[in-house]
Amino acid sequence: MKNVLQIKNLCVNFKTHKKEVNAVxxxxxxxxxxxxxxxxxxxGSGKSVTSLAIMGLLPEPxxxxxxGEILYKGxxxxxxxxxxxxxxxxxxxxxxxxxxxxxxxxxxxxxxxIIETIVLHQKVRKKEAKEKAITxxxxxxxxxxxxxxxxxxxxxxxxQRQRVMIAIAMACEPDLMICDEPTTAxxxxxxxxxxxxxxxxxxxxxMGLLFISHDLSVVSELAHHVAVMKxxxxxxxxxxxxxxxxxxxPYTKGLLACRPSLGENPKRLLTVxxxxxxxDPSSIPLEKREIKKEKKMDPxxxxxxxxxxxCKKYFPIQKGFFGRTxxxxxxxxxxxxxxxxxxxLGLxxxxGSGKTTLGRTILHLLQxxxxxxxxxxxxxxxxxxxxxxxxxxxxxxxxxxxxxxLNPRKTVGEIITAPMIIHSIGKNHQERxxxxxxxxxxxxxGPEHYDRYPHEFxxxQRQRISIARTLxxxxxxxxxDESVSALDVxxxxxxxxxxxxxxxxxxxxxxFISHDLNVVKYFSDEIIVMKEGKIIEKATPTExxxxxxMPYTKRLIDSIPKSIPNFSR
Numbered sequence: 001m002k003n004v005l006q007i008k009n010l011c012v013n014f015k016t017h018k019k020e021v022n023a024v025x026x027x028x029x030x031x032x033x034x035x036x037x038x039x040x041x042x043x044g045s046g047k048s049v050t051s052l053a054i055m056g057l058l059p060e061p062x063x064x065x066x067x068g069e070i071l072y073k074g075x076x077x078x079x080x081x082x083x084x085x086x087x088x089x090x091x092x093x094x095x096x097x098x099x100x101x102x103x104x105x106x107x108x109x110x111x112x113x114i115i116e117t118i119v120l121h122q123k124v125r126k127k128e129a130k131e132k133a134i135t136x137x138x139x140x141x142x143x144x145x146x147x148x149x150x151x152x153x154x155x156x157x158x159x160q161r162q163r164v165m166i167a168i169a170m171a172c173e174p175d176l177m178i179c180d181e182p183t184t185a186x187x188x189x190x191x192x193x194x195x196x197x198x199x200x201x202x203x204x205x206x207m208g209l210l211f212i213s214h215d216l217s218v219v220s221e222l223a224h225h226v227a228v229m230k231x232x233x234x235x236x237x238x239x240x241x242x243x244x245x246x247x248x249x250p251y252t253k254g255l256l257a258c259r260p261s262l263g264e265n266p267k268r269l270l271t272v273x274x275x276x277x278x279x280d281p282s283s284i285p286l287e288k289r290e291i292k293k294e295k296k297m298d299p300x301x302x303x304x305x306x307x308x309x310x311c312k313k314y315f316p317i318q319k320g321f322f323g324r325t326x327x328x329x330x331x332x333x334x335x336x337x338x339x340x341x342x343x344x345l346g347l348x349x350x351x352g353s354g355k356t357t358l359g360r361t362i363l364h365l366l367q368x369x370x371x372x373x374x375x376x377x378x379x380x381x382x383x384x385x386x387x388x389x390x391x392x393x394x395x396x397x398x399x400x401x402x403x404x405x406l407n408p409r410k411t412v413g414e415i416i417t418a419p420m421i422i423h424s425i426g427k428n429h430q431e432r433x434x435x436x437x438x439x440x441x442x443x444x445x446g447p448e449h450y451d452r453y454p455h456e457f458x459x460x461q462r463q464r465i466s467i468a469r470t471l472x473x474x475x476x477x478x479x480x481d482e483s484v485s486a487l488d489v490x491x492x493x494x495x496x497x498x499x500x501x502x503x504x505x506x507x508x509x510x511x512f513i514s515h516d517l518n519v520v521k522y523f524s525d526e527i528i529v530m531k532e533g534k535i536i537e538k539a540t541p542t543e544x545x546x547x548x549x550m551p552y553t554k555r556l557i558d559s560i561p562k563s564i565p566n567f568s569r
Contacts, residue, residue, distance in 0.1 A: 002073070004176050004208035005031040005054070005093075010068035012049055012058065012232075023049045025232040027068070031176065034202060036209040038223030038240065040216055040255060042272065042488045043458040046232040047212045048098070051178045054210070055095050056085045072176070091121040094169040098181035100161035101404060104153040110137075110164045111149030114171060121172045136167035139197060141190045143352075159186045159351030159515070166194060170201060176208040183218055184485060187350040187515035188559040195222055214488030216259060217561030220244050228252045250275045258489040260496075260522035268500070269493035269522070295343065295525050302340040305477060305509050306362070311335045311371035313354075313361045313533075331357040333533035334371075341476075344503070344510040346524030346541070348517055348556065354533040355513045356400075359479045362511070363395055364388065375477070393423050396475040400482035402462035406454040406469075412440070413450040416469050423473060439468040443498060460491030467495070471502070479511045484519060496523060517560050521545055529553050 012024035024046045031037045039047045052058050054070055056077060070077045072093065077085065097103040105113060111133055118129040130149070137145035140163040153161055162182065169177055179198070183191040195218065201207055213219050219226060220240055227237035228249065236249040247253050254275030313332040316325040332354045339345050347355045360366045362373055364380050373380045375395060383391060399405040406415055416436040419425075426432035437447040443464040454462055463483060470478060480499070484492045496519065502508055514520050520527060521541045529537040529550065537550045548554045 001032045003030055004033045004073060006071040008069040011066045012053055013064050013066050015062050023232050027234055029227060031208040031210055033208055034206040036211055036223045038211045038219035038226045039229060040219055040226060041229035042490050043460050045229040047229055048180055051180050051212060054178060055089055091172045092174055093176045094174040095178040096165050096169045096180060096182040098184060100165045101153060103165055104161060106153050109150055109152055114168050117168050117171045136170060140167045141193050157351045159190060162186055173205055174207060178210045180212045188517060188556055189350055192559040216256060216489060221561050255489055258493040260518045265522060268497050271493045272490040297340055302342050304338050305341040306339040307374040308335060308337050309372040311361060311373060312369045313357055313366060314369045330533045332361060335535055337528060339509060341509050342507050343525045344512055344523060346520040346527040347511060347513045347530060348520050348527060349530035353530040355530055356481055359481050359511060359513055363397055393473045394476045396470045397479045397481060398466050398470050398483040400485060402466045405466060406462060408454055411451050411453055412465055416472050419472050439471055443468045460487045463487060463495060477509045481513045485514060485516060517556060
């Protein structure tokens with residue numbers, strides 16, 4: 001069997017203002033034709049740097065490849081000219097990036113961006129390229145592709161934008177596709193469709209896949225071989241079955257133990273640090289082996305904090321030169337529920353089901369089309385600007401993408417103290433700085449991070465900064481909108497443990513929005529299932545997962561990658 005890609009003794013260094021960092025150390029990898037290599041590891045382990053080195057996209061002059069070879073069908077890409085790389089990159093070797101909003105051009109319609117790739121590399125007419133673009137959008141699960149092809153990236157959900165990126169990558173039928181967290185933003189049903197699509201394309205075109213993901217369940221179902229990276233080095237690699245059923249490295253064992261499972265519900269999640277040494281499982285702290293108990297609701301201790309009555313949020317569908325409204329898109333359609341103080345309500349459903357829109361409508365970041373939203377008995381729609389501004393101290397949100405929700409021009413300290421200044425919390429700068437540093441410690445970081453910028457941190461660290469900013473106003477109620485979906489399993493476990501600790505310490509109430517059903521089951525006291533803007537099912541996690549009433553809910557659960565997968569591929 002021929003190798004489509006082989007990496008030999010690759011080393012990559014990054015220059016910082018203080019020192020030179022060895023980001024990738026002596027990496028050796030092989031990807032045969034028609035096979036998939038999965039790379040797993042924590043954020044900052046060198047996974048993405050390795051993939052960028054293959055594509056010739058490392059930032060210059062900060063990054064430097066100090067030694068090694070990257071062989072594409074025998075050709076060393078490190079010695080290829082810029083003209084040769086331009087022909088290979090995007091055609092023979094393509095890449096799906098983790099953050100589609102920063103990868104797609106916000107000024108161009110998604111159809112034009114797919115068509116541009118097809119015309120550039122396949123030399124076909126624009127009409128033919130448009131037809132292929134529509135077919136590709138349909139294959140990756142975009143509904144009504146004839147209409148969506150005219151949408152801009154900001155008009156699509158996070159999951160839909162990722163599907164567009166996959167369509168662009170597949171447009172030229174490449175020999176090797178590098179997938180850097182390609183299913184992070186996708187719900188479980190679309191994730192399953194995309195994985196099946198990648199397997200189908202691989203079989204048809206004998207395409208090699210380099211699949212980078214923090215979701216070990218996904219990697220186990222797709223990859224033939226797995227490499228585990230830690231601090232720039234490969235600590236273990238082998239057949240997928242051996243890595244998942246017979247791991248040798250304590251680090252690999254830790255990664256596998258971090259993931260919440262449907263079968264177990266521990267009081268606290270394990271992290272990689274619990275497996276820092278090859279110790280006996282009995283040495284793991286007792287609270288991390290205890291089973292999580294369902295909360296008992298007391299009407300006095302847990303009064304109704306939030307009440308949503310017949311909430312609707314419609315968006316106009318406009319056509320023509322004058323933007324005439326021809327119909328309405330019902331993002332949230334007649335939703336009603338209550339949430340008690342100190343409890344966690346999970347919102348699940350496919351991408352576009354209305355979860356995020358509902359969350360933002362509750363906070364009045366989007367004005368409801370109809371219905372009433374009561375917080376502590378107050379109708380939020382009747383509050384004036386000053387009253388609503390005061391209310392925002394109590395109700396906060398943690399957004400899905402911490403990188404785009406943090407101002408890159410502000411330091412961490414400025415980001416955390418800004419809400420305090422707006423709401424007149426703290427007597428002076430020194431008092432606000434002290435509180436910000438306390439919050440950084442609270443979320444597992446340190447005071448030394450106060451003067452640094454967001455780009456200097458990993459994804460997990462940026463999400464911790466977002467949580468610290470949210471806590472700066474001492475809120476009572478927080479909406480977590482896919483707040484752990486982009487994190488690797490170990491950091492995800494740390495953040496979930498942190499959110500639980502904060503809930504106990506500050507008596508917080510959460511709405512937890514996620515497409516990751518394993519995480520929702522672990523974290524929630526009650527779950528709402530949404531479809532096409534409506535609530536179709538509401539029950540406890542146990543009831544939802546053991547005996548779902550609706551076929552749609554059952555389909556969601558059946559789409560979850562299994563903790564111990566079938567290796568009979």
